[in-house]
Amino acid sequence: MCFYIVINDILKGLKNQEHKYIAQAISIVENNSSLNKNLLLNLKTSSMESIKIGITGPPGAGKSSITNQLIKKYRFEDKSVCALLVDPSSPFTKGAVLGDRIRMRDFYNDSKVFIRSIASRGSKGGLAENIDYISDIVEFSGFDVIIYETVGVGQVELDVVDSVDTTIVVLVPESGDDIQVMKAGLIEIADIYVINKYDRKDSDKLFLTLTNMLQLADKDKWIPKIVKTVAINDIGIDSLKDELAIHRKHLIKSNKGLDKYNDRFIKKIKHRLISDFENSFWNKKRYEFLNSEIEKDINDRLDIDSIINKIKSI
Amino acid sequence: MCFYIVINDILKGLKNQEHKYIAQAISIVENNSSLNKNLLLNLKTSSMESIKIGITGPPGAGKSSITNQLIKKYRFEDKSVCALLVDPSSPFTKGAVLGDRIRMRDFYNDSKVFIRSIASRGSKGGLAENIDYISDIVEFSGFDVIIYETVGVGQVELDVVDSVDTTIVVLVPESGDDIQVMKAGLIEIADIYVINKYDRKDSDKLFLTLTNMLQLADKDKWIPKIVKTVAINDIGIDSLKDELAIHRKHLIKSNKGLDKYNDRFIKKIKHRLISDFENSFWNKKRYEFLNSEIEKDINDRLDIDSIINKIKSI
Numbered sequence: 001m002c003f004y005i006v007i008n009d010i011l012k013g014l015k016n017q018e019h020k021y022i023a024q025a026i027s028i029v030e031n032n033s034s035l036n037k038n039l040l041l042n043l044k045t046s047s048m049e050s051i052k053i054g055i056t057g058p059p060g061a062g063k064s065s066i067t068n069q070l071i072k073k074y075r076f077e078d079k080s081v082c083a084l085l086v087d088p089s090s091p092f093t094k095g096a097v098l099g100d101r102i103r104m105r106d107f108y109n110d111s112k113v114f115i116r117s118i119a120s121r122g123s124k125g126g127l128a129e130n131i132d133y134i135s136d137i138v139e140f141s142g143f144d145v146i147i148y149e150t151v152g153v154g155q156v157e158l159d160v161v162d163s164v165d166t167t168i169v170v171l172v173p174e175s176g177d178d179i180q181v182m183k184a185g186l187i188e189i190a191d192i193y194v195i196n197k198y199d200r201k202d203s204d205k206l207f208l209t210l211t212n213m214l215q216l217a218d219k220d221k222w223i224p225k226i227v228k229t230v231a232i233n234d235i236g237i238d239s240l241k242d243e244l245a246i247h248r249k250h251l252i253k254s255n256k257g258l259d260k261y262n263d264r265f266i267k268k269i270k271h272r273l274i275s276d277f278e279n280s281f282w283n284k285k286r287y288e289f290l291n292s293e294i295e296k297d298i299n300d301r302l303d304i305d306s307i308i309n310k311i312k313s314i
Numbered sequence: 315m316c317f318y319i320v321i322n323d324i325l326k327g328l329k330n331q332e333h334k335y336i337a338q339a340i341s342i343v344e345n346n347s348s349l350n351k352n353l354l355l356n357l358k359t360s361s362m363e364s365i366k367i368g369i370t371g372p373p374g375a376g377k378s379s380i381t382n383q384l385i386k387k388y389r390f391e392d393k394s395v396c397a398l399l400v401d402p403s404s405p406f407t408k409g410a411v412l413g414d415r416i417r418m419r420d421f422y423n424d425s426k427v428f429i430r431s432i433a434s435r436g437s438k439g440g441l442a443e444n445i446d447y448i449s450d451i452v453e454f455s456g457f458d459v460i461i462y463e464t465v466g467v468g469q470v471e472l473d474v475v476d477s478v479d480t481t482i483v484v485l486v487p488e489s490g491d492d493i494q495v496m497k498a499g500l501i502e503i504a505d506i507y508v509i510n511k512y513d514r515k516d517s518d519k520l521f522l523t524l525t526n527m528l529q530l531a532d533k534d535k536w537i538p539k540i541v542k543t544v545a546i547n548d549i550g551i552d553s554l555k556d557e558l559a560i561h562r563k564h565l566i567k568s569n570k571g572l573d574k575y576n577d578r579f580i581k582k583i584k585h586r587l588i589s590d591f592e593n594s595f596w597n598k599k600r601y602e603f604l605n606s607e608i609e610k611d612i613n614d615r616l617d618i619d620s621i622i623n624k625i626k627s628i
Contacts (some may be wrong), residue, residue, distance in 0.1 A: 019558065041618055041619070042617040042618055044613075045616070058372050058374075060372075060488065060489070080388060081357045111410055116465065174374065174488075175374070197356075249565065261612070262608050265608065265615075265618075266604065266608065267525055269618060269622060272618065272622055273595065273622060273626075274588055274592070276622070277588070277595075278584075278588070281591075283586065290580065294579065294580065298360055298575070299358075301385055301579075303356040303358070304356055304582060304583060305355070305356055305580075305587065307354065307583060308586055308587060308590070310581060310584070311587070312587075
């Protein structure tokens with residue numbers, strides 16, 4: 001069957017880390033060709049084989065610079081690197097994609113660096129499931145390092161955090177206001193904090209605020225480290241890389257890396273089951289009934305409980 | 315039945331806009347007492363009865379100040395106001411909640427202002443569904459104005475946007491870098507842009523950038539307005555309120571308000587169906603089988619397709 005040949009080509013291409021096939025596999029996921037997608041989902045991956053890093057933080061904190069510098073450092077050790085830039089999907093963000101691509105042009109001709117922007121919402125509205133698939137694809141491709149760079153704070157970032165082993169939260173001195181920092185909700189997701197643009201004023205104040213805040217952290221757990229950087233000048237990036245290695249050792253030694261892998265494994269199964277449920281549940285008759293209710297005046301509609309019961313009974 | 319009496323008390327309390335009962339109803343949702351929750355979901359609401367505003371943007375942009383000033387303005391017209399502050403849920407963010415409460419103390423003794431922080435992730439991991447319920451509760455309570463204030467950019471914000479009629483995206487002059495603004499993914503969700511702290515430098519540059527960007531917007535649709543504010547000094551807030559009224563008129567006239575209501579109605583039904591599916595699907599036997607696979611060495615596990623088929627067949 002022609003179809004299987006294509007999938008086999010892709011699988012072989014992935015194993016050889018050929019960019020063309022990695023891009024093709026990610027497109028299959030993003031375009032939601034369910035059948036191919038399901039085949040791709042069964043790519044066998046392992047725990048703690050790639051170094052999987054998430055980089056998040058508010059817009060303008062310098063996440064892209066840090067990603068760039070880390071790629072350079074890992075390339076210096078001849079490690080292959082995949083960087084996935086998670087953008088909120090938008091017709092306008094094509095500009096952002098381009099912007100990132102321009103900034104990433106240092107690596108344009110490096111066959112061991114694969115960079116791709118991925119939309120945070122697929123055609124069906126969910127990032128979470130797409131991230132599962134894309135994550136499997138790039139892990140299966142055997143990159144030594146996989147970096148997810150994501151903007152902002154929210155469900156998207158929490159999905160990304162679930163997909164990596166080590167999460168870096170990037171802040172800038174201006175993030176210093178105690179309440180704002182806490183409000184950013186970045187506290188409990190960070191394994192490592194980076195205070196970037198440390199040459200600006202108020203850096204020490206933010207360092208102190210963070211240090212004090214981390215006193216509250218559970219001593220039995222990993223206490224997040226704070227690294228000071230000026231990413232565009234390559235200051236502090238080596239320390240960051242050292243901290244990444246220390247956290248990685250901690251994950252392996254404490255078996256937490258495996259726990260994270262298992263959580264992802266379970267999550268994938270649950271997502272798949274919901275997706276299967278939705279695909280099989282919503283047939284033409286059910287949609288027709290729902291639409292007939294929506295066409296009514298608000299006050300003439302059945303209550304939601306009754307609509308649900310009726311839909312189920314069809 | 316005692317149970318129904320309690321629910322009836324709550325319903326009556328909601329209709330009278332009694333804070334105690336509103337808080338109690340929201341707690342029922344947040345604590346996920348499913349039975350009570352289902353009763354609350356059937357609260358009848360209408361389209362475009364309350365003024366429903368979402369305020370989002372990066373941390374530190376001044377969203378709380380804008381919320382505060384808007385509450386004051388609406389109170390001046392004797393409108394009742396409900397402000398829901400959506401925080402990424404975290405053991406640490408208790409501080410943030412407190413922070414907001416302190417800032418909101420202007421309204422502590424005002425019985426026509428109800429302010430509440432709500433966690434962005436419920437015990438089951440989803441904001442989306444909880445927002446549906448909470449939204450129904452506060453709408454049913456008949457507040458004239460409902461404001462959702464939320465931090466950051468991501469799925470959480472998109473869920474909030476789905477729950478309101480008008481979305482305000484707050485930026486500050488420092489958000490000016492073209493690429494960063496676009497990357498923030500805030501473009502297509504805004505009905506109104508606020509450039510806050512307009513007294514700072516680079517404000518005009520950001521105004522120009524935004525104006526140029528909006529040229530790209532679809533002319534047949536609503537073209538977002540840009541309002542300049544210095545919220546802490548009450549500069550520009552009246553203009554913002556005027557723009558809110560204009561957008562509201564547009565929604566009513568074009569029937570888009572009703573479309574939004576219907577989208578929410580459908581979304582609620584779909585969420586409920588998924589939730590029902592998950593509750594009935596995951597029984598003890600299925601969990602036991604899943605756990606037995608997880609306990610195996612990674613390489614000895616079945617592939618995910620086989621696990622899913624097996625689980626379904628149990």
